[in-house]
Amino acid sequence: MPRSEPIKAVRGMRDILPRERAIWRVAEKAAADVARSFGYAEIVTPVIEHAELIERVGEDTDAVAKELYRFDDRGGRHLALRPEATAGVVRAYFEGHLNQEPPPARLFLIGPMFRYNRPQKGRYRQFFQLDVEAIGSDSPALDAEVIEIAATWLHELGLRELRLELNTIGDSKCRPAYLELLRAYYRPLQDQLHGDCQRRLETNPLLLLDCKVPQCQPFKVDAPRITDHLCEECTVAWAAVRRLLDASGIEYRLDPYLVRGLDYYTRTVFEIYPANGEGAQDALGGGGRYDGLAEAEGWPPTPGVGFAGGLDRVTELVKAGGAEVIAAPAAEVVVLADAGLDVAAADVARICRTVRSVAVDYESKSLKAKMRSANKLGARWVLLLSAAEVERRVVQLKEMASGEQVEVGWADLPSHLA
RNA sequence: GUGGCUAUAGCUCAGCAUGGCAGAGCACCAGAUUGUGGAUCUGGCUGUCGAGGGUUCAAAUCCCUCUAGCCACCCCA
Numbered sequence: 007m008p009r010s011e012p013i014k015a016v017r018g019m020r021d022i023l024p025r026e027r028a029i030w031r032v033a034e035k036a037a038a039d040v041a042r043s044f045g046y047a048e049i050v051t052p053v054i055e056h057a058e059l060i061e062r063v064g065e066d067t068d069a070v071a072k073e074l075y076r077f078d079d080r081g082g083r084h085l086a087l088r089p090e091a092t093a094g095v096v097r098a099y100f101e102g103h104l105n106q107e108p109p110p111a112r113l114f115l116i117g118p119m120f121r122y123n124r125p126q127k128g129r130y131r132q133f134f135q136l137d138v139e140a141i142g143s144d145s146p147a148l149d150a151e152v153i154e155i156a157a158t159w160l161h162e163l164g165l166r167e168l169r170l171e172l173n174t175i176g177d178s179k180c181r182p183a184y185l186e187l188l189r190a191y192y193r194p195l196q197d198q199l200h201g202d203c204q205r206r207l208e209t210n211p212l213l214l215l216d217c218k219v220p221q222c223q224p225f226k227v228d229a230p231r232i233t234d235h236l237c238e239e240c241t242v243a244w245a246a247v248r249r250l251l252d253a254s255g256i257e258y259r260l261d262p263y264l265v266r267g268l269d270y271y272t273r274t275v276f277e278i279y280p281a282n283g284e285g286a287q288d289a290l291g292g293g294g295r296y297d298g299l300a301e302a303e304g305w306p307p308t309p310g311v312g313f314a315g316g317l318d319r320v321t322e323l324v325k326a327g328g329a330e331v332i333a334a335p336a337a338e339v340v341v342l343a344d345a346g347l348d349v350a351a352a353d354v355a356r357i358c359r360t361v362r363s364v365a366v367d368y369e370s371k372s373l374k375a376k377m378r379s380a381n382k383l384g385a386r387w388v389l390l391l392s393a394a395e396v397e398r399r400v401v402q403l404k405e406m407a408s409g410e411q412v413e414v415g416w417a418d419l420p421s422h423l424a
Numbered sequence: 425g426u427g428g429c430u431a432u433a434g435c436u437c438a439g440c441a442u443g444g445c446a447g448a449g450c451a452c453c454a455g456a457u458u459g460u461g462g463a464u465c466u467g468g469c470u471g472u473c474g475a476g477g478g479u480u481c482a483a484a485u486c487c488c489u490c491u492a493g494c495c496a497c498c499c500c501a
Contacts (some may be wrong), residue, residue: 014491014492015492017491017492017493026462048497050453066461068425068498069499069500070427072499073499073500085473119500121501123498123499123500124425124498124499125492125493126493126494126495126496126499127493127494127495129499129500130501134501136482144443146448153428180481202498218497218498218499219498269429277501288501289499289500289501290501291501292500292501307445314501315501316500316501317499317501318501320501329447342459342460344459348435371453372454372459372460373459373460374454374457374461375453375454375459375461376460376461377460377461377462378462379461380461381461381462382462383485384460388460388461390459390460392459397495402459404460404461406462407462409461410461
């Protein structure tokens with residue numbers, strides 16, 4: 007019989023198998039617990055959004071320009087798989103009338119994001135993020151709060167050796183003038199910049215500071231710094247964020263070259279890395295303030311600040327840190343019945359299920375083989391069932407760890423397993 | 425998107441320079457042990473050698489294309 011190639015997972019997509027799922031559950035639970043402890047409520051938004059929502063919000067960023075999953079549906083709508091969560095959460099904030107509630111709306115979301123880039127370890131086309139957003143307030147205290155949530159989450163997971171990079175990129179009041187200064191500084195040097203940077207000089211000069219191409223590095227040192235050209239409000243906010251972080255004991259490093267690829271960010275920007283990680287795909291999270299986003303989406307101007315952390319990388323790091331997350335056995339009790347006793351086995355399992363997770367071994371194998379399987383699965387007890395025992399409504403209850411075995415009536419099983 | 429490395433049993437890999445019967449360990453199955461797991465011993469099963477094409481009497485081995493994984497760049501989570 008001709009066999010065709012088995013169908014494999016799509017490039018860049020991966021399965022989280024049961025044994026890995028345990029560590030993910032720990033990371034997700036810590037995320038939800040920490041977010042809730044700061045008064046953040048969970049929200050779920052669609053994976054699919056109008057392409058325009060995504061595109062309006064970050065035209066010149068790689069995530070949108072080169073890595074967006076775009077497609078048209080059967081109705082001819084131009085759609086996209088979300089590459090990040092903020093745009094959708096802000097949309098939901100207005101559509102769900104959360105702007106009618108006392109500001110700020112404190113929200114968190116855990117879910118998959120999609121970017122069409124070249125897969126590598128720690129970089130997948132579908133990846134999972136914890137997203138935390140505080141929408142409706144321009145208080146710099148919320149910038150610090152969001153950072154504290156991020157730091158607390160990672161700390162809870164045992165990740166202590168971290169580096170928090172912090173910067174401000176001004177706002178619509180002071181940034182335009184600064185960008186002109188930056189352009190004026192770089193224009194005479196244009197020929198010496200690499201291709202992308204030459205183009206960005208006019209479209210998005212802030213990205214010049216973030217460039218890592220060697221030939222562009224020498225010019226950064228003398229480039230004008232935004233922190234020297236902030237407006238009054240931004241100066242005050244910048245000082246407040248740092249004061250609050252200092253008070254909370256969170257260490258950070260000022261990085262004048264840290265900018266965000268997305269256009270809607272204002273003022274605070276930050277990224278979190280493992281302290282000693284020299285690898286490339288190692289950013290654990292990042293975020294910042296996006297006071298221009300709501301307006302870019304066509305909603306009333308509304309400030310906001312948020313954080314996105316990568317679950318894939320965080321779980322990887324927790325694992326690498328040697329944290330033992332032992333997956334609980336799929337079933338605590340396994341029923342091993344002789345052939346033809348499936349109905350009785352299911353009955354017994356049903357009784358036990360009131361107090362323990364129970365699986366029945368329906369395979370036609372020797373008892374020895376079934377014992378081996380139960381042992382491998384990590385079962386705490388096995389129940390042995392023969393025709394004669396079914397007749398008498400009893401089972402042999404064996405505790406695996408001690409090897410002790412007793413005969414128990416079916417009705418008494420729950421109390422023996424409690 | 426650019427450059428490089430890799431792909432052989434369910435898993436980890438050897439075999440490939442110099443073409444000549446498809447291998448090992450682990451896992452799995454069975455027995456040693458007459459319904460009873462873990463340790464040990466014995467035996468057994470398992471393959472389109474990633475896919476497609478080319479060279480050759482002969483290809484896992486040499487050549488080309490594709491696909492996928494990994495590494496660096498890039499980007500970021």
